[in-house]
Amino acid sequence: MYTLYYSPGTASMCVHQALIEANVQYTLVLVDLQAGHQRDPAYVRLNPGGVVPTLLIDDAPLTETAALLMTVATRHPQAGLAPPEGSASRAAWYQWIVYLANMLQPAFRLWFYPADISDDADMQAILKAATCRKIESIWARIDAHLLAQGLYLLGAEFSAADLMLIMLMSWSRNMPRPATEWTALHRYAARMKARPSWMKLYALEGLSEWT
Numbered sequence: 399m400y401t402l403y404y405s406p407g408t409a410s411m412c413v414h415q416a417l418i419e420a421n422v423q424y425t426l427v428l429v430d431l432q433a434g435h436q437r438d439p440a441y442v443r444l445n446p447g448g449v450v451p452t453l454l455i456d457d458a459p460l461t462e463t464a465a466l467l468m469t470v471a472t473r474h475p476q477a478g479l480a481p482p483e484g485s486a487s488r489a490a491w492y493q494w495i496v497y498l499a500n501m502l503q504p505a506f507r508l509w510f511y512p513a514d515i516s517d518d519a520d521m522q523a524i525l526k527a528a529t530c531r532k533i534e535s536i537w538a539r540i541d542a543h544l545l546a547q548g549l550y551l552l553g554a555e556f557s558a559a560d561l562m563l564i565m566l567m568s569w570s571r572n573m574p575r576p577a578t579e580w581t582a583l584h585r586y587a588a589r590m591k592a593r594p595s596w597m598k599l600y601a602l603e604g605l606s607e608w609t
């Protein structure tokens with residue numbers, strides 16, 4: 399039913415983990431980003447942006463990480479990745495996923511791909527410094543939220559929003575101040591990494607653990 403075009407440790411991670419959490423059958427297709435396979439014409443026909451992830455659902459291609467995450471969560475309610483439609487938690491769930499997708503993921507795109515904006519090395523350095531400050535301010539906001547609200551983004555309730563947050567946190571591991579340097583985020587990372595789906599994801603994608 400599902401085919402996920404992925405690259406280890408990238409934006410496809412949270413969609414992959416959602417498929418594992420949902421305990422559904424899927425096929426993985428590796429897109430070698432180093433070799434530039436995301437720009438192959440056959441792949442660009444599936445994903446016009448030339449990025450991962452792409453998810454085929456019954457052969458129909460869909461793109462955009464947050465949309466794929468919400469789609470998988472909604473299609474498999476038994477997995478407990480999305481609060482009930484119409485509930486206050488569901489509204490908060492949309493809020494957090496859209497916040498992560500609108501505010502944090504694009505900042506990481508600038509951090510990792512400053513050449514998207516400029517080829518000038520000095521400009522890239524300024525851009526990266528500003529992006530780093532932006533990302534750190536987001537960690538501070540989420541850390542304060544977790545300190546006030548509890549275990550997960552929705553409070554006591556785990557959801558797909560957490561799969562997106564832990565993925566984004568993992569991307570900060572080589573930054574000057576990784577997300578895990580904030581107290582609540584540090585405890586949160588330990589909690590999320592203890593999930594069997596995280597361990598399975600890491601084994602399947604051949605990733606090594608970060609601290």
Ligand SMILES: N[C@@H](CCC(=O)N[C@@H](CS)C(=O)NCC(=O)O)C(=O)O
Pocket residue numbers: 408409410431436448449450451461462463464503507
């Ligand atoms: N808005 C897209 C962004 C995806 C994205 O930037 N993916 C990166 C990996 S994390 C990628 O494919 N990079 C390869 C490239 O840009 O050439 C989404 O959320 O799916």
